[in-house]
Amino acid sequence: MSLHPEWQHNPRSLHREWSFKNFRTALAFVNAIGAVAEELKHHPDISFGWGYVRLSITTHDAQNQLTEKDFTLAARIDQLG
Amino acid sequence: MSLHPEWQHNPRSLHREWSFKNFRTALAFVNAIGAVAEELKHHPDISFGWGYVRLSITTHDAQNQLTEKDFTLAARIDQLG
Numbered sequence: 001m002s003l004h005p006e007w008q009h010n011p012r013s014l015h016r017e018w019s020f021k022n023f024r025t026a027l028a029f030v031n032a033i034g035a036v037a038e039e040l041k042h043h044p045d046i047s048f049g050w051g052y053v054r055l056s057i058t059t060h061d062a063q064n065q066l067t068e069k070d071f072t073l074a075a076r077i078d079q080l081g
Numbered sequence: 082m083s084l085h086p087e088w089q090h091n092p093r094s095l096h097r098e099w100s101f102k103n104f105r106t107a108l109a110f111v112n113a114i115g116a117v118a119e120e121l122k123h124h125p126d127i128s129f130g131w132g133y134v135r136l137s138i139t140t141h142d143a144q145n146q147l148t149e150k151d152f153t154l155a156a157r158i159d160q161l162g
Contacts, residue, residue, distance in 0.1 A: 023124040027115045034108045043104040045130035050141070060131070 094139040
């Protein structure tokens with residue numbers, strides 16, 4: 001599984017940021033992420049506002065280490081566009 | 082106008098955090114905040130994930146100083162619940 005090159009990671013988490021033209025479109029993307037998260041039962045930490053969405057993905061249940069679930073979620077989010 | 086006592090502020094921004102029972106209910110609250118933000122044309126910075134929503138409100142157009150628009154938005158968000 002290969003992720004979009006804009007993902008950054010450290011041993012504990014994956015990060016990516018997206019830009020949007022306003023608040024409404026950023027919130028729409030947040031909701032699309034939320035639908036994927038509920039489907040996978042794996043939930044990111046999301047920061048967003050006017051024109052941006054930032055995501056942090058880790059496995060809280062695994063003492064905040066990266067697991068396969070994190071990469072699966074990131075790959076699915078990449079498919080959102 | 083008086084705000085809920087859980088709001089914290091510094092000279093540049095207002096902050097408040099809420100707890101929720103899961104991701105879905107946190108995202109629902111985020112969407113409720115988003116609707117108010119669009120109505121007021123004043124948009125907070127939102128961080129949320131499983132069980133929490135954190136809000137930061139400032140007036141980016143005023144060099145990130147607090148303005149009346151920030152307090153109006155906070156008061157309207159208080160009314161959401």
